[in-house]
Amino acid sequence: MQDVLDRVTSNPKFHEFIAMRSRYSIIMAIVSAAAYYGFILLVAFNKELLGQKLGAGVTTLGVPLGVGVILFTIMLTWIYVRRANTEFDATNEAIIKEAQK
Numbered sequence: 013m014q015d016v017l018d019r020v021t022s023n024p025k026f027h028e029f030i031a032m033r034s035r036y037s038i039i040m041a042i043v044s045a046a047a048y049y050g051f052i053l054l055v056a057f058n059k060e061l062l063g064q065k066l067g068a069g070v071t072t073l074g075v076p077l078g079v080g081v082i083l084f085t086i087m088l089t090w091i092y093v094r095r096a097n098t099e100f101d102a103t104n105e106a107i108i109k110e111a112q113k
Contacts, residue, residue: 019111026107033100040092044085051081 020026054062055074062074 016108016111020107023107023111025103025110029100029103029107036095037092040088044088047081047084051078 054077062072062077064073065071066073066076
């Protein structure tokens with residue numbers, strides 16, 4: 013088992029895979045954080061915009077924007093999970109199979 017582990021960790025494809033997966037994770041985290049922090053910055057610095065009423069009711073612009081931020085991050089999570097379960101898992105399996113030869 014240790015022999016397979018050593019072959020996996022010494023494989024250049026493994027290091028490329030780890031770097032690519034890490035870059036992708038960091039980018040997704042930054043985009044998600046930017047959405048949340050952007051909304052918080054709007055709350056802090058542009059309350060008037062978020063406080064505008066939509067139509068004749070009591071709902072303000074901040075409510076759909078807040079829901080939109082939540083839905084956006086759920087969508088980002090779904091995109092990441094889909095890629096992880098297909099491309100990342102397939103690449104991982106290929107590297108392990110190569111090391112077991």
